[in-house]
Amino acid sequence: MAEIKSKMVKNKDFLTLKDYSAHEIMHIIGLASKLKKDRNLYKELLKGKNIAMLFDKHSTRTRLSFEAGISQLGGNCIYLSSENLQMKRGETIEDSARMFGRYLDGLVIRTFAQKTVEAFAEHSGITVINGLTDTYHPCQALSDLFTIYDAGLLEKKLKFTYLGDCNNVSNSLMIGFAKLGLDITIGCSSKYEPAREILEYISGISQESGSRIILKYDPAEAVSGADIVYTDVWVSMGDAHSDEKIAELSKFQINEKLLAYASPDVKVMHCLPAHREMEITSEVLDGKHSIVWDQAENRLHAQKALLVFLYSG
Ligand code: CP
Numbered sequence: 264m265a266e267i268k269s270k271m272v273k274n275k276d277f278l279t280l281k282d283y284s285a286h287e288i289m290h291i292i293g294l295a296s297k298l299k300k301d302r303n304l305y306k307e308l309l310k311g312k313n314i315a316m317l318f319d320k321h322s323t324r325t326r327l328s329f330e331a332g333i334s335q336l337g338g339n340c341i342y343l344s345s346e347n348l349q350m351k352r353g354e355t356i357e358d359s360a361r362m363f364g365r366y367l368d369g370l371v372i373r374t375f376a377q378k379t380v381e382a383f384a385e386h387s388g389i390t391v392i393n394g395l396t397d398t399y400h401p402c403q404a405l406s407d408l409f410t411i412y413d414a415g416l417l418e419k420k421l422k423f424t425y426l427g428d429c430n431n432v433s434n435s436l437m438i439g440f441a442k443l444g445l446d447i448t449i450g451c452s453s454k455y456e457p458a459r460e461i462l463e464y465i466s467g468i469s470q471e472s473g474s475r476i477i478l479k480y481d482p483a484e485a486v487s488g489a490d491i492v493y494t495d496v497w498v499s500m501g502d503a504h505s506d507e508k509i510a511e512l513s514k515f516q517i518n519e520k521l522l523a524y525a526s527p528d529v530k531v532m533h534c535l536p537a538h539r540e541m542e543i544t545s546e547v548l549d550g551k552h553s554i555v556w557d558q559a560e561n562r563l564h565a566q567k568a569l570l571v572f573l574y575s576g
Contacts, residue, residue: 276384277392277569279377279399280438281464285472287572288408288442292417294568295409295561302335305571309338312574314369317383318394319345320500322373324535325394325402328562329371336570341367345374360386369573375501390573397431397501403534404435406565407493408443410558414530416490419445422526424489426450426482426515427542428497428508429457432534436493437476441465444472450485451478452511482515489525492517493532494542509541517543522552530554 280288298304314333316326326342333340345351350359356379363370364387372380373394384391393401411417423440425433429451437457440447449457456478465476479485486492497512498504522529531543531552539545548555 295564299564307337309336312338312368315341316371317343319374332567356382357386364388400431404439406562409565410561423491424448446475448477486524
């Protein structure tokens with residue numbers, strides 16, 4: 264979490280939700296809602312524009328939804344695996360970024376360090392979108408806020424519980440919720456709490472927005488009365504497998520027994536990919552409370568909305 268203190272960037276980029284106001288987030292969510300109803304909207308917005316996707320880590324949803332979304336907006340998408348680039352042989356990020364800026368109109372990056380996406384944004388001069396780093400996954404959180412809005416639940420009285428590992432997804436969800444002035448409950452082990460830097464940042468903005476982060480170490484208490492229960496994998500990409508961590512988090516598995524503590528109409532979210540029978544059972548993932556497939560679809564609409572926001576006007 265060393266890179267967590269992200270510097271301010273102007274809004275030509277989307278590196279972290281820290282850089283976006285509640286008004287901007289809600290504007291993008293409103294655009295996503297329109298784009299979900301009509302996929303032909305803004306279909307020439309990116310005509311003549313080339314946007315590259317530079318991925319250091321695996322991806323299914325992020326890659327596909329950006330590629331489809333850029334195409335639906337009339338743009339051209341170029342997928343780059345870092346394996347084949349000269350950066351792999353030592354060309355610096357700064358030199359690479361300067362080149363990218365001469366050829367491209369935008370760049371979606373999935374990588375390890377947050378400082379890498381910041382360096383690309385600084386040295387390329389083009390729009391850079393964070394497609395996931397070890398610290399943040401802002402596209403996922405933005406899309407999840409849209410999913411909650413689309414389900415009619417994005418309101419002050421929402422009880423939203425995130426369960427399990429505190430990672431890049433929970434970091435971005437906490438920031439998004441705090442920006443919108445909404446409470447978020449985190450059900451986690453005391454050994455794997457949210458990073459102190461994230462809690463401090465959110466405490467700073469929560470005083471203004473009025474939102475709270477509620478930490479619960481007991482899963483039943485965390486889920487009690489929840490309108491939405493959300494989880495993610497317990498071992499993130501790039502992290503070493505740990506039997507100890509999995510055992511520690513096992514009581515936070517979303518299963519029917521735990522879900523009985525939530526609201527009878529509870530919705531279940533998972534950013535996917537899921538490890539079935541680990542952080543969530545198949546019975547729940549495929550069951551009546553699950554909205555994970557809508558959630559996955561909404562990556563397309565939310566990211567198209569983000570592109571419209573970044574490239575309009
Ligand atoms: N949720 C998510 O980012 O999925 P991918 O890793 O498949 O892109």
